[in-house]
Amino acid sequence: MLAYGIGGKVANWIENWLTNRRQTVYINGKFSNWKDVTSGVPQGSVLGPVLFLLYINDLDDNIESLVTKFADDTKLCRIVNGYNDGSLMQSDLDKIVQWSNIWQMSFNVKKCKTMHLGKRNIGEDYRMGDITIERTNQEKDLGILVDNTCKFSEQCTTAANSANRLLGMIKRNITYKSKNVILRLYKALVRPKLE
Numbered sequence: 001m002l003a004y005g006i007g008g009k010v011a012n013w014i015e016n017w018l019t020n021r022r023q024t025v026y027i028n029g030k031f032s033n034w035k036d037v038t039s040g041v042p043q044g045s046v047l048g049p050v051l052f053l054l055y056i057n058d059l060d061d062n063i064e065s066l067v068t069k070f071a072d073d074t075k076l077c078r079i080v081n082g083y084n085d086g087s088l089m090q091s092d093l094d095k096i097v098q099w100s101n102i103w104q105m106s107f108n109v110k111k112c113k114t115m116h117l118g119k120r121n122i123g124e125d126y127r128m129g130d131i132t133i134e135r136t137n138q139e140k141d142l143g144i145l146v147d148n149t150c151k152f153s154e155q156c157t158t159a160a161n162s163a164n165r166l167l168g169m170i171k172r173n174i175t176y177k178s179k180n181v182i183l184r185l186y187k188a189l190v191r192p193k194l195e
Contacts, residue, residue, distance in 0.1 A: 004054055014051070059099055065092045070142065074107075080116075086124035097128050113139055115148050163193040 001011045021037040049071045056074075060067035065078035065088070076096065078089045100106050109128045113136040116123045126133045138147040138154065145155040166189050174181065 001054070004057075014047070017047070018051075056103075056105070059096065063092045063095055064088055073142070080122060080124065081120050082122065083124075086122060086126075089124075090126055093126055093128055093133075109133065115139060115146075117148055117150060159193050163190045166190050166193065 001007070001014065006014070022034045023037050024034050025032040052072060053069060056069065059069065059074065063076070065076050068075045068077070074096075076089070076092060078085060078092070080086050080089055097107070107128060109131045112128060112133050114126050114133045115136050123135075125135075136148075138145060140146075145152070145158060147154060167186075170182070170185050170189070174185065
């Protein structure tokens, strides 16, 4: 943490928060035995994702492609118009795999996808280690459906269907249908789905 300028009481507080953690699991009315937590980021915390981003901050060192990181979601993007561009993309993937091996933070390659955008993209296959990354034409990213044409028609259809289901639920279950009640339900439940 000192490398990022975090020291003193704040660093001590974070260290105390991360050390000597224990957990138990509650299932069907019973608790498991307490176990020490020796690694990982505490889930459901505000500080957890920030600390994780600090931990993986050097992931994109020496990477020529664009790298975006959001919590534990990492994307590698590059314009690929020919074989040389594809080789550079594969080289960057190899560097990321090497980083993950050094820091013992493996990527779940089964969740990794390749999406080829544009007509001139040669559609090359890429791999992480020995595993070829699965291709996709559509992916959900941070709750938004994106396809390889960069059109959002599927996202719009999904949002409209969800809003219509909520309208149907309101129609079936709300007996007092004054304008004021319906307007409040619409603003609270339906409109956010469309926005």
